[in-house]
Amino acid sequence: MMKDVQTLYQHGTLALLVPGLFDGTITTSDLLTHGDTGIGTLAGLDGEVVIINGQAFQAAADGTVNAVTDEMTMPFASVHTFDSQLPTTPVAAMTMMAFTAWLKQFAGLKNAFAGIVLTGTFNHVHVRVAPKQVKPYPPLTTATASQPEFTRNDVTGTVIGYFAPELYAGVTVGDFHLHFISDDRQFAGHLLDFAITTGEVVTQVLPNLLLHLPTDNADFMHADIDLQGLNESINQAER
Amino acid sequence: MMKDVQTLYQHGTLALLVPGLFDGTITTSDLLTHGDTGIGTLAGLDGEVVIINGQAFQAAADGTVNAVTDEMTMPFASVHTFDSQLPTTPVAAMTMMAFTAWLKQFAGLKNAFAGIVLTGTFNHVHVRVAPKQVKPYPPLTTATASQPEFTRNDVTGTVIGYFAPELYAGVTVGDFHLHFISDDRQFAGHLLDFAITTGEVVTQVLPNLLLHLPTDNADFMHADIDLQGLNESINQAER
Known part of the structure; x- marks a missing residue:
């Protein structure tokens, strides 16, 4: 079967995290049938997930990086199948904002x-990691009010994530949403900043969004999602 | 192959109509591979499309209803495969707002x-039909500033359309977006109001949204979409 390299598969929405719907509603094994590259978070908002070459890793709030096993679940994740036929573009020394x-x-x-898949050598990488929550789950802004941050200098690794038009802010993160994982799989997280020395990027335009909502989860179906406060909460939590 | 009765397939977005991107970017034959039931508009914003039992009809601004042929294209359309296994629910006499x-x-x-598929006998049905535009296309609010409206009394027919959470307003129409077609296929359009006498409704929850964007259309890729004015324009045009 020809691999589908045109589709961004997304389970859940960023919006459902806002009122604290952190239940895991897709297994990692199911998620990985939809792509080999991507980002997410584990049930309970337990850290930052990076999916690379079909393997899922969790950056935990204690600073460790762990393998994610097939039966672990996620409330929110995005994956696609990396198109190895696409050209790579060299990336010069610059900051994340410049990139x-x-x-x-x-x-x-x-x-x-x-x-977006950017591999390279980095002078500096600055990440944060969402800390695991316990039930009853608090709202996203409370859960992410205090998040451990980590930095690493002189590291080789991969930036993985997505660009989404602002129209989809709330459905997902508008603009860029990027995670990082080091080549030695010892350092990872949600990117706050980096300074790259040299690297190469593959940008894969994805004409399709396949959004799967957890309609068998009663909490999701009944949740009140405050659209007024939504973008404010997201900006606060996902800075 | 088992039919997929879980997926709302959408081509284009409501947002891309706002600046006047009315080019047809999917053929009707392609669209119909993704569902047998749905709504849309033809290239140039030429009327209101209703897809029922795998057949597409156009309500034109002159009040006629015409068959849509396979090669005709649309800028924006939504379809799903009707699940004939679902229960029907009786609908009592009420207005569209009450329904x-x-x-x-x-x-x-x-x-x-x-x-949503609602079949029944209607005391009264009130529709509007978007008038065909020519290039260079005006913005949606200009194109829809003056739209022919039609009414019919004592008519049997089908209401077809969707409920979408407000989170997706702009991607599609938030809340309900309903079209109508009479059993005699002589009267159709975008619903403004109805008074039903008796009927039955099938509500098919669709856990998946498969959104296909016209990424091979340069106008779409480069368009400036004013998100500030978006919902205002949509409310004005899609009342």
Whole structure:
């Protein structure tokens, strides 16, 4: 079967995290049938997930990186199948802010979804990791009010994530949402900043969004999602 | 192959109509591979499309209803495969406003997408039909500033459309988006109001949204979509 390299598969929404719906509603094994590359979080908002080459890793709030096993579940995750046929583009020394601004221009990222895979050598990487919550779950802003941050200098690794048009803010993170994992699989998290020395990026425009909602989860079906406060909460939590 | 009765397939977005991107970017034959039931509009915003039992009909601004042929294209359309296994629910005499309020409660429509098929006998049906535009296309609000409206009394027919959570307003129409077609296929359009005498409804919760964006259309990829004015424009055009 030809692999589908055109589709961003997303389970859950960012919006459902806002009122604290952190139940895991998809297994990792199910998620991995929809792609080999991506990002997410585990049930209970337990850390930051990076999926690379079909393997899922969790950056935990204690600073460790752990393998994610097939039966572990996630409330929110995005994956796609990496298209190895796409050209790579060299990336010069720059900060994360300069990189995202440049890539938007270079790859014409505006109204469509795109998967981003950036490999390279980094002077500096700065991540944060969501801390695991216990039931009854608090709202996202409470859960993420205090998040451990970690830095690493002189590290080789991969940035994995997505560009989404602002139209989908709330459904997912608008603009860029990027995670990092080091080549030695010892350092990972949700990217706050980096300074790359040299690298290469693959930008995979994804014409399809396949969004799967946990309609068999009663909490999800009945939740009140405050759209007014939504973007405010997201900006606070996902900075 | 088992039919997929779980997926709402959507081509394009409501947002792309706002700046006037009315090019047809999917053929009807392609669209119909993704479902047998749905709604849309033809290239140039040429009328209101109703898809029923795998056949597509166009309500034109001159008040006629015409068959849509396979090669005709659409900028925006939503379809799903009707699940004939689902139970039907009797609908008592009520207005459209009462019907949507009741159905939301009865079927628990809140955070998930649902396809709606309501067949019945109507005292009164009131529709509008978007008038065909020519290039260079005006913005949606200009194109829909003056739209022919039609009414029919004592008519049997089918209401077809969707419920979408407000989170997806702009991606599609938030809340209900309903079209109508009469059993005699002589009267159709975008529903403004109805008074049903008796009928039955099938509400099909759709856990998946498969959104296909026209990424090979340069106008779409480069368009400036004003998110500030978006919901205002949509409310004005899609009342």
